Each structure stands twice: as C-alpha cells, then as structure tokens.
Amino acid sequence: MESGNTSSDFILLGLLGHSRAQQFLFGMVLTIAFTSLVSNALMILLIQWDLRLHTPMYFLLSQLSLMDAMVVSTIVPKMAADYLTGIKSISPAGCGFQIFFLLTLGGGECFLLAAMSYDRYVAVCHPLRYPMLMSWPLCLRMTMGSWFLGAADGLMQAVVALSFPFCSRREIDHFFCEAPTLVRLACADTSVFENVMYICCVLMLLVPFCLILTSYSLILAAVLHMRSPEARKKAFATCSSHVAVVGLFYGAAISNYMRPKSYRSAHYDKVVSAFYSILTPMLNPLIYSLRNSEVKGALRNRSNCVLLKLCQLKCQ
Numbered sequence: 001m002e003s004g005n006t007s008s009d010f011i012l013l014g015l016l017g018h019s020r021a022q023q024f025l026f027g028m029v030l031t032i033a034f035t036s037l038v039s040n041a042l043m044i045l046l047i048q049w050d051l052r053l054h055t056p057m058y059f060l061l062s063q064l065s066l067m068d069a070m071v072v073s074t075i076v077p078k079m080a081a082d083y084l085t086g087i088k089s090i091s092p093a094g095c096g097f098q099i100f101f102l103l104t105l106g107g108g109e110c111f112l113l114a115a116m117s118y119d120r121y122v123a124v125c126h127p128l129r130y131p132m133l134m135s136w137p138l139c140l141r142m143t144m145g146s147w148f149l150g151a152a153d154g155l156m157q158a159v160v161a162l163s164f165p166f167c168s169r170r171e172i173d174h175f176f177c178e179a180p181t182l183v184r185l186a187c188a189d190t191s192v193f194e195n196v197m198y199i200c201c202v203l204m205l206l207v208p209f210c211l212i213l214t215s216y217s218l219i220l221a222a223v224l225h226m227r228s229p230e231a232r233k234k235a236f237a238t239c240s241s242h243v244a245v246v247g248l249f250y251g252a253a254i255s256n257y258m259r260p261k262s263y264r265s266a267h268y269d270k271v272v273s274a275f276y277s278i279l280t281p282m283l284n285p286l287i288y289s290l291r292n293s294e295v296k297g298a299l300r301n302r303s304n305c306v307l308l309k310l311c312q313l314k315c316q
Contacts, residue, residue, distance in 0.1 A: 008091070008092055009089040009090060009091055009092075009170065010089065010090050010091075010092070010095055010166075010170045010171075010172050010177070010182070010185075011088050011089055011090075011170055011171045011172065012078075012079075012082055012088045012089075012090055012172050012174060012175060012176065012177070013088065013171055013172065013173050013174065013175075014079065014082055014083060014088060014175050015029075015079065015175035015270055015274060016029075016083065026080075026083055029076070029079075029080075029274075029278060030076070030080060032278055032279060032282050033072050033076040033278055033282075035282050036068065036069070036072045036278070036281040036282035036285075037069055037072055037073070039282060039285040039286060039289075040065040040066070040068050040069040040072075040281065040284075040285050041065075041069060042285070042299075043061065043062065043065040043285040043288065043289070043295075044062050044065050044066060044069075046295065046298045046299060046302060047059070047061065047062045047298075048062070049298070049302060050298040050301065050302070052294065052297075052298065053294065053295070053298055056119055056134050056135075056136065056138075056139035057116070057119050057120075057123070058294075059139060059143070060112060060115055060116045060119060060139065060142075060143065061116070061288060063112055063143055063146070064109065064112055064113075064116070064245075064284060065284070065285055067105045067108055067109050067112065068109075068280075068281030068284055068285070069281065070101065070105055071102065071105050071106075071277055071281055072277070072278060072281050074098060074101045074102060074105070074176075075098075075102070075175070075176045075277050075278065076278065078090070078094075078098075078176065079175045079176065082175075090177060092162055094177075095162070095172075095177035095182065096158045096159075096161075096162050096177075097158075098176050098177040098178075099154065099157060099158040099161060099162075099177050099178065099179050099182070100151075100154040100155055100157075100158040101154065102154070102176070102178070102277070103150065103153050103154030103157055103158070103179070104147070104150040104151045104153070104154035104155075105150065106150065106204075106253065106276075107149060107150030107151075107153045107154065107204045108146045108147050108149065108150030108151070109146075109150075109249060110146075110150075110204055110205060110208040110209075110249075110253075111142075111145065111146035111149055111150070111208050112142075112143070112146040113208060113212060113242075113245070113246055113249065113250075114208035114209075114211040114212050114215075115139075115142040115143070115146060116242055117211065117212040117215035117216060117242065117246070118134075118142075118211070118215055119134055119139075120215065120216075120219060120238060120239050120242055121215040121216075121218055121219055122134045123238060124219050124222055124223065124235045124238060124239065125218060125219060125222045149204075150204075153200055153204055156200075157179045157197060157200070158179070160193055161179045161182050161183055161193075162182075164183065164186035164187075164188050164190060164193075165186065165187050165188055166185050166186055166187060167185060167186075167187040169185070170185060171185075172185065173270075174269065174270060174273070175270060175273075175274075176273070176277075178269075178273070179197060180194070180197065181269070183197075205250070205253055205254060209250055212246055216239070216243070219235070219239060222235075223235045223236065241287050241288050241292055244287050245283075245284050245287055245288070248276075248280050248283060248284070249276065249280060252272055252275050252276035252280060253276060255272055256269065256272040256273060256276065
C-alpha cells in the first residue's frame with residue numbers, strides 16, 4: 001500500500017479508519033467540502049455580479065470566501081486521495097507547501113476579520129463619514145496586509161520546521177502537515193522554535209482579536225445610546241453575521257493553538273482541525289447569506305435572471 005514512499009517522505013496517518021461508520025463520516029466530509037467550495041464560489045460570484053455589493057464590506061467578504069475555499073482545497077483533496085488509495089506519503093516539499101498555505105490563510109483570516117470589524121464599526125458609529133474612513137485604498141491596503149502578514153508567518157514556520165533533522169519514524173498523526181505536529185518528529189532540540197512558534201500564534205490570534213473586541217465594544221456603546229428601536233435592530237443585524245463568524249473561527253483556533261502542551265492530544269487536535277479547516281469554511285457563507293438581506297436579494301435576482309434566460313431559450 002505504501003511501496004511508493006521514499007525514505008525522505010512523511011506518512012500522514014489520517015483522520016479516519018476504514019470501518020463502516022468511518023466510511024460514512026468520510027462521505028460526510030466530502031459532502032461538506034463540496035458544499036463549502038460551491039457556497040464560497042457562489043458568494044464570490046454574487047459579489048462580482050451584483051453592482052450593489054461592490055462596497056468595501058462585500059469586497060472583504062469575498063476575500064474571506066476566497067481564503068475559505070483555498071483552505072478546503074489545500075487539505076481535502078490530499079486527505080481524500082490518501083484515504084481512497086491507501087498511499088499516505090507526502091514529500092517534504094508537499095508538507096512545506098501545506099504548512100505555508102494553511103498558515104498564510106489562517107493568519108490572513110485573523111487580520112481580515114479584524115478589518116471587517118473596523119468596517120462594521122465605521123458603518124454603525126460613523127455612517128456619514130463611511131466613504132472617507134473606509135475608502136477603497138484603505139480597504140485594499142488592509143486586504144493586502146492580511147495576505148502579507150499571513151504569508152510571512154507561513155513562510156517562516158514552513159522553512160524552519162523543515163530545516164530540522166527527522167528521525168527514521170516519519171509518521172505524522174494528523175490528516176495534513178501542521179508545524180507543531182511535524183516538529184515533534186525532529187531528532188533535535190526544538191524548544192526554542194516551539195516557544196517562538198507559540199508566541200507567533202498568540203500574536204497572530206490575539207492582536208486581531210483585541211482589535212475586534214475594541215471595535216465591537218465601541219459598536220455596543222453606540223447601539224445602547226440609540227433611541228430608535230429600529231436603528232438598534234438594524235445595527236445588530238448588520239453585525240450579527242460577522243460576530244457569528246468570528247466566534248466560530250476564533251473559538252476553534254484558540255482551542256487548537258493556545259492550549260498548554262499538557263492538555264494536547266492527537267485525536268483532539270484532529271477533531272478541532274477538521275472543524276476549523278473543513279466545517280467552518282462551509283458555515284461562513286451560509287451565515288452571511290441567511291442573515292443578510294442584500295446577499296439574499298442578490299441571489300434572488302441572479303436566480304430570476306437565470307430562470308428568465310432558460311425560459312427564453314426554451315421558447316425559442
């Protein structure tokens with residue numbers, strides 16, 4: 001089954017076995033991954049198609065959907081191929097690329113969610129100054145900064161993690177290459193790198209999270225001073241989708257990357273990783289589409305246009 005492996009390859013032990021129940025779970029994983037790719041692609045296309053969604057808020061949302069789709073594309077195809085073929089090897093280069101892309105996308109999403117919280121703060125607290133405080137140049141700079149900071153962290157951790165010498169037993173108890181799991185296989189003292197890696201993860205998570213908390217504290221203070229129940233309801237509706245997405249992402253990420261080593265277990269790590277890398281990317285576009293009237297309106301208009309064109313073709 002693994003005769004194609006070379007001595008330098010790593011072995012991914014995977015997420016599931018081959019019992020009947022686990023085969024059912026594998027089918028569910030593929031279904032969730034496919035739904036995630038389709039829903040995120042649809043969100044990007046809707047924002048591109050509908051001129052009313054050509055605003056900084058929805059541009060940032062399209063970047064979030066792009067990141068989510070790329071996370072699923074980085075993990076699930078390799079995991080599915082390993083499960084179906086039984087050949088679970090991955091080259092050091094492939095492992096490095098997985099670490100780089102996942103940290104780029106995960107770190108980028110941290111800062112992108114912070115940018116989205118600032119956008120909501122300006123929309124609720126300074127609506128008349130929104131075009132100036134949330135201009136397109138600022139929006140593009142925040143987006144590019146999110147990608148750059150994530151890529152810098154991903155490149156650093158991927159290069160350093162693969163620079164260590166590894167023991168003959170190269171089995172990674174995970175379904176994708178992750179820097180903390182890979183470093184445990186090293187035949188060298190990795191304590192300094194592990195401490196630096198932990199500090200990087202804390203900074204990448206907590207700095208944007210503090211910015212998000214600050215934005216929503218100011219939003220809450222502004223909403224509580226609103227006299228109109230209608231204005232309060234509209235403000236809460238504007239922010240509720242983003243708060244739900246932040247809660248899902250940060251809950252899983254903090255649980256996975258900021259737990260003490262003494263509380264870590266391979267099974268728990270894999271379950272939490274599956275949640276934030278496979279399930280959360282599917283939930284994000286659903287949350288925004290179900291709780292956002294503008295997105296639902298754009299989807300309805302696009303569906304009506306498609307149906308009208310189909311009727312015209314049929315009549316011809």
